[in-house]
Amino acid sequence: MQLAQLFPSLKIHHIYPTRQNFATSIFYDSTNTCWYEIAKSEITVRDSLYLKHFYTECTEQVDPWLLLLTQGIVPKETPYSSVRILQYHAKKDAHQLRDAVELFFMHDAYLLEVSSDTFWIILFKDYSLEELEGFLAILENDFYLHGQLFIGQILPVTEMLHTSFKSEQKIFQSIQNLQYQTIYTFTESFQSLLPLYLNTPIQQYLKLTLLTDLNEEMITTITTLFIHNGNMSSAAKELHIHRNTLLYRVQRYSEETALDLRRNEDLLLAYLAAQLQKLTKYS
Amino acid sequence: MLDFDHLVKRYPDGYVAVENFHLKVEPGEFLVLVGPSGCGKSTTLRMVAGLESISDGELRIDGKRVNEVEPKDRDIAMVFQNYALYPHMNVYDNMAFGLKLRKFSKEQIDVKVREAAAILGLTDLLDKKPKSLSGGQRQRVALGRAIVRDAKLFLMDEPLSNLDAKLRVQMRSEITKLHYRLNTTTIYVTHDQTEAMTMASRIVVMKDGIIQQIGIPREVYDTPENVFVGGFIGSPAMNFLRGNVVGDYFEIANEKVRIPDEKLKILKDQNYVNREIILGIRPEDINDGNKQDSSTLVTTKVQVSELTGAEMIVYATIADQQFVGKIHADADVAMGQELPLNFNLAKAHFFDPATEIRIR
Ligand SMILES: Nc1ncnc2c1ncn2[C@@H]1O[C@H](COP(=O)(O)OP(=O)(O)OP(=O)(O)O)[C@@H](O)[C@H]1O
Numbered sequence A: 001m002q003l004a005q006l007f008p009s010l011k012i013h014h015i016y017p018t019r020q021n022f023a024t025s026i027f028y029d030s031t032n033t034c035w036y037e038i039a040k041s042e043i044t045v046r047d048s049l050y051l052k053h054f055y056t057e058c059t060e061q062v063d064p065w066l067l068l069l070t071q072g073i074v075p076k077e078t079p080y081s082s083v084r085i086l087q088y089h090a091k092k093d094a095h096q097l098r099d100a101v102e103l104f105f106m107h108d109a110y111l112l113e114v115s116s117d118t119f120w121i122i123l124f125k126d127y128s129l130e131e132l133e134g135f136l137a138i139l140e141n142d143f144y145l146h147g148q149l150f151i152g153q154i155l156p157v158t159e160m161l162h163t164s165f166k167s168e169q170k171i172f173q174s175i176q177n178l179q180y181q182t183i184y185t186f187t188e189s190f191q192s193l194l195p196l197y198l199n200t201p202i203q204q205y206l207k208l209t210l211l212t213d214l215n216e217e218m219i220t221t222i223t224t225l226f227i228h229n230g231n232m233s234s235a236a237k238e239l240h241i242h243r244n245t246l247l248y249r250v251q252r253y254s255e256e257t258a259l260d261l262r263r264n265e266d267l268l269l270a271y272l273a274a275q276l277q278k279l280t281k282y283s
Numbered sequence B: 001m002l003d004f005d006h007l008v009k010r011y012p013d014g015y016v017a018v019e020n021f022h023l024k025v026e027p028g029e030f031l032v033l034v035g036p037s038g039c040g041k042s043t044t045l046r047m048v049a050g051l052e053s054i055s056d057g058e059l060r061i062d063g064k065r066v067n068e069v070e071p072k073d074r075d076i077a078m079v080f081q082n083y084a085l086y087p088h089m090n091v092y093d094n095m096a097f098g099l100k101l102r103k104f105s106k107e108q109i110d111v112k113v114r115e116a117a118a119i120l121g122l123t124d125l126l127d128k129k130p131k132s133l134s135g136g137q138r139q140r141v142a143l144g145r146a147i148v149r150d151a152k153l154f155l156m157d158e159p160l161s162n163l164d165a166k167l168r169v170q171m172r173s174e175i176t177k178l179h180y181r182l183n184t185t186t187i188y189v190t191h192d193q194t195e196a197m198t199m200a201s202r203i204v205v206m207k208d209g210i211i212q213q214i215g216i217p218r219e220v221y222d223t224p225e226n227v228f229v230g231g232f233i234g235s236p237a238m239n240f241l242r243g244n245v246v247g248d249y250f251e252i253a254n255e256k257v258r259i260p261d262e263k264l265k266i267l268k269d270q271n272y273v274n275r276e277i278i279l280g281i282r283p284e285d286i287n288d289g290n291k292q293d294s295s296t297l298v299t300t301k302v303q304v305s306e307l308t309g310a311e312m313i314v315y316a317t318i319a320d321q322q323f324v325g326k327i328h329a330d331a332d333v334a335m336g337q338e339l340p341l342n343f344n345l346a347k348a349h350f351f352d353p354a355t356e357i358r359i360r
């Protein structure tokens, strides 16, 4: 048959093919009652016009990415071994999002419209965090779109992908309720949420032993110190206080709790306790 | 040029992020909004941009209400902390993009892009992709994207916070020069008081969504309205010491400093005699200069001292109240030692302990 010569990847199906590969298009031949599956890479714009003239393209199928992300159905062949998923929650009409995604990521991304305000952007290539943050700036600056962006981790494409992605969705939801930001990364959110995942006895222990009702200043101090890996100079700079003032606070804290914030393990504990107090205050 | 008329931002969850923001911005001004994290700076800026709706009050540009005007129709250019750059486009196309959207001709675009590139020193980089640029160069391209627009108003939200300390200082002066050259009205948001002090033609200090003080940098530094502004502007920060007005003196435990006549009169007029007040005094006004006048000399106890080169910063206490002073670099001080220091109250301020407002 001629089609097979034109398109080496051609597969002929005699029942409606339920699972579509990411990289293929499917055409229905009504004279012969069969379906042709052809690799997209082999179809030129011109080919596409011819094929659509003779056959009907089957586009109404469930999106394979959606199947993968919601049910873990991995397509037979996938050119991607790992992906990063961005979740975007639009606060305003986002019909321009598709243009923005194409301009920004070119062929490196696939946009899934999950609902009118929820979008998943699947990235096939790696972009730096700085670039991804720039994407949100582009949305605001050039497209006047307003929303929140959650940047997931790089995940392997396996039948477990939907499970990992579900966790990312949950984390996005929790962090959104906790603190409003326009951009979240997984790692940052995880760090903020960590205290909530401690079991009850540990939470209670931290509250009873370390929380002699820390004031706002001390909470900020501990948090900043933790974010700066215990580096006094850079933490002091961010806090706009002198290094010695910070040292003074650290000493005062140590007198009250016997925790030395210059030690990693002590700082972690103090950080968790401080976050816990902050979180419970809000709820 | 830009009128904030009692603006309020109430978020859907009920949180009031900006309260009663009232201010007129003059043409050509470089207005800096400064304040701690979460005080509503970005929210204010985003209301101007049209990215956040205005809950109450009116915003006017050149006398016209713009509350309901679409962001794209406001003739405003923005620069954010995160650089709005397309990774697959070169510098030229990145700068040209906003103009293409606005349907400028190829020739017009070319002129504007090359002009902006020349101003920003990007001419040799026009065919480079963002990835191959340094952080400072990327920041410049982001600025270039705003400049080419010839917008009526620039909004900048912490544009330097992704740069390292050294570059930040350099870009600070570049933005100032740029403003001098273009003279475009600019609102600049930062949480860094040094940036505010060095760049602003006027500073707006905010806290908890409320304006604390508006003024030129010198005014805000010299005459802070309240304890918050005094402590926020200036580094090392202003010292605050609690004491009592007794006779002509400000007393902390056994130590006392003579209050200058002019200030004493105010305290007397306002009935602060024999009451507790807060003294706000900057580190440079506590020194070891004048050892003759015993009426301003206070005995303090040294905790730590730190040589910065030209001067020495000394951390000391009076009756357990901590403060910072600046003394001569060659002074010989030891930890725990008693040290007489000169308190120059002429430049100090007194604050009400309850309201924390400056007494005047
Ligand atoms: N959409 C929103 N819904 C609810 N609260 C919000 C929303 N956006 C911002 N906030 C809250 O409003 C307050 C002011 O936020 P804003 O971003 O204006 O502060 P900022 O002064 O710019 O702080 P920073 O220096 O951290 O950028 C914060 O407490 C923030 O969490």
Ligand SMILES: [Mg+2]
Residues within 6 Å of the ligand: B041, B042, B043, B157
């Ligand atoms: Mg902000």
